[in-house]
Amino acid sequence: MESMVGIKDVAQQAGVSVGTVSNVINRPDLVSEETRTRVQSVINKLGYIRSESARQLRAGASRIVGLLVLDMGNPFFVDVAKGAERAARQAGLGVMVCNSAQSTGEEAEYLSLFAEQRVRGALVTPVDASGRSLDALRRQKIPFVLVDRVSQDAAGCSVSVDDVVGGRLAVQHLLSVGHRSIVYVGGPGELQQVRDRRAGALTALAEAGLPAEALTEVSAERLDVAAGRDAGARLLGLSPRPTAVFCANDLLALGVLQALFAARVSVPEQMAIVGYDDIEFAAAAAVPLTSVRQPAVAMGRLAAELLLEETSAAEGHEHRQVVLQPELVVRGSSLPPR
Numbered sequence: 001m002e003s004m005v006g007i008k009d010v011a012q013q014a015g016v017s018v019g020t021v022s023n024v025i026n027r028p029d030l031v032s033e034e035t036r037t038r039v040q041s042v043i044n045k046l047g048y049i050r051s052e053s054a055r056q057l058r059a060g061a062s063r064i065v066g067l068l069v070l071d072m073g074n075p076f077f078v079d080v081a082k083g084a085e086r087a088a089r090q091a092g093l094g095v096m097v098c099n100s101a102q103s104t105g106e107e108a109e110y111l112s113l114f115a116e117q118r119v120r121g122a123l124v125t126p127v128d129a130s131g132r133s134l135d136a137l138r139r140q141k142i143p144f145v146l147v148d149r150v151s152q153d154a155a156g157c158s159v160s161v162d163d164v165v166g167g168r169l170a171v172q173h174l175l176s177v178g179h180r181s182i183v184y185v186g187g188p189g190e191l192q193q194v195r196d197r198r199a200g201a202l203t204a205l206a207e208a209g210l211p212a213e214a215l216t217e218v219s220a221e222r223l224d225v226a227a228g229r230d231a232g233a234r235l236l237g238l239s240p241r242p243t244a245v246f247c248a249n250d251l252l253a254l255g256v257l258q259a260l261f262a263a264r265v266s267v268p269e270q271m272a273i274v275g276y277d278d279i280e281f282a283a284a285a286a287v288p289l290t291s292v293r294q295p296a297v298a299m300g301r302l303a304a305e306l307l308l309e310e311t312s313a314a315e316g317h318e319h320r321q322v323v324l325q326p327e328l329v330v331r332g333s334s335l336p337p338r
Contacts, residue, residue: 005046005047005048006048007021007022007048009046009048010039010042010043010046010048013042013045013046014038014039014041014042015038016035016038016039020035020039021039021043024036024039024040024043025043062117062118062119062120063092063093063094063120064093064094064095064096064117064119064120065084065088065093065094065095065096065119065120065121065122065123065304065307066095066096066098066110066113066114066117066119066121066122066123066124067080067081067084067095067096067097067098067122067123067124067147067300068098068099068100068107068110068111068114068122068123068124068125068126069081069097069098069099069100069125069147070099070100070101070102070125070127070191070223071099071100071101071102071223071224072097072099073099073224073251074223074224074249074251074277074279075277075279075280075281076249076250076277076279076294076296077125077296079279079296079297079300080125080147080148080296080297080299080300080303081095081097081300082297082300083296083297083298083299083300083301083302083303083304084123084147084300084301084303084304085300085304086297086301086304087300087301087304087305087308088304088308091308093120093308095304096114096117096119098110098113100125100127102127102188102191102222102223103127104127104128104133107126107127107128107133108128108133108136111124111133111134111136111137112136114136114137114142115136115137115139115140115142118140118142119142120307120311121142121143121144121145121307121308121310121311122137122142122143122144122145122307123144123145123147123300123303123304123307124144124145124146124147125146125147125148125149126146126149127190127191128190129190129191129192131152143156143307143310143311144156144307145157145158145159145303145304145306145307145310146158146159146160146303147159147160147299147300147303148160148161148193148294148299149192149193150192150321150323151319151321155319156319157303157306157307157310157319157320157321157322158303158321158322159299159302159303159306159322159324160299160321160322160323160324161294161295161299161323161324161325161326162323162324162325162326163192163193163196163197163200163326164196164197164199164200164203165200165325165326166196166197166200166276166292166294166326167196167197167198167199167200167201167203167204167246167276167292168200168201168203168204168207169200169204169292169326169327169328170197170200170201170204170246170274170276170292170328171200171201171204171205171215171246171274172204172207172208173274173290173328173330173334174244174246174272174274174334175204175205175208175210177272177334177335177336178336179243179244179272180210180214180243181214181216181240181242181243181244182201182205182214182215182216182242182243182244182245182246183215183216183217183218183235183238183242183244183245183246184197184198184201184215184216184217184218184245184246184247184248185218185219185220185228185231185232185235185245185246185247185248185252185253185256186198186217186218186219186220186248187219187220187221187222187223187227187248187249187252188220188221188222188223189219191223193248194223194248197246197248197276198215198217198248201215201246202215216235216238216242218231218234218235219231220248220252223248223249223251223252224251224252224255225251225252225254225255225258226255227251227252227255228247228251228252228253228254228255228256228257228258228259229255229256229258229259230255230259231247231252231255231256231259232245232255232256232257232258232259232260232263233259233263235256236259236260236263236265241271242271243270243271243272244271244272244273244274244334245271245272245273245274246274246276247273247274247275247276248276249275249276249277250275250276250277250278250279250281250282250289250291251279252275253273253274253275253276253282253289253291253333254275254281254282254285254289256273257273257285257286257287257289257333260273261286267287267333268287268332268333268334268335268336272290272333272334272335273287273289273290273333273334274289274290274291274292274333274334275289275290275291275292275333276291276292276294277291277292277293277294277296278291278292278293278294278329279291282329282331283331285333287331287332287333288331288332288333289331289333290328290329290330290331290332290333290334290335291328291329291331292326292327292328292329293326293327293328293329294324294326295324298324299324302322302324306320306322
């Protein structure tokens with residue numbers, strides 16, 4: 001394997017110092033035209049490419065923002081990434097997107113990578129509710145903003161959606177169309193979003209004068225379609241069978257819908273479904289899916305803007321916890337037949 005051409009190779013062939021080559025690249029006005037021409041000729045001949053990462057480390061200002069999400073297979077996080085990327089690009093920065101796959105181990109590895117690369121800052125949807133995984137960033141004094149999660153203290157910024165309100169909206173809707181026996185298909189219990197959506201569902205039941213037992217819980221190990229199919233098969237075995245299901249996200253809801261179709265259970269006639277996130281596929285499902293919409297693109301954009309504000313502020317940055325409001329989008333999966 002050929003070794004990479006370095007700045008010392010250019011200097012040696014051009015008969016100048018390393019500092020002169022650096023000036024030709026970074027401050028050409030300090031070098032005579034004759035020397036500039038000679039050095040540039042050697043650069044072209046050798047195919048030298050300067051190390052942007054090394055230059056950024058010397059300058060102490062990386063042009064890369066790290067973004068770590070729970071699941072890039074979920075279109076919700078793709079939209080979050082779109083919003084973050086747009087804001088970063090407007091500031092002349094790039095975004096390095098990584099996927100923790102809902103694994104605390106992978107999360108820790110990627111956050112360590114961000115620290116090693118000295119990214120400008122990081123946008124993180126953490127798996128580890130304790131926040132210990134963020135210590136890798138704290139040790140290197142790398143600013144970060146939590147995305148789709150509320151910061152537990154005033155020592156950092158966050159952008160999230162009020163998931164308690166979202167869960168409440170979902171179950172209020174199901175109650176309003178006559179359902180009294182509802183299943184909540186949740187995901188991993190360590191995820192705050194899953195717990196908050198359940199809390200909102202219980203709030204709606206309490207407000208309607210119904211006991212918490214009116215909400216049956218079916219757990220899912222992951223927040224994906226396959227886990228939703230498995231949960232759907234299990235809820236079909238419940239006796240008495242519930243008439244409605246609220247899922248912690250749309251991928252779970254689409255999996256439940258597939259399981260119901262396979263069992264010839266009609267939606268919404270025999271069972272209504274409400275999802276969460278309002279991803280693009282929700283409206284395109286075989287039965288268009290009622291869902292709680294999160295402003296994903298806006299969430300990513302706002303998080304990136306808060307991070308850029310912090311990294312560009314000389315002093316006096318005030319951390320903020322921005323909480324956006326969800327919106328219920330009603331479609332055919334939960335409406336009673338006319």
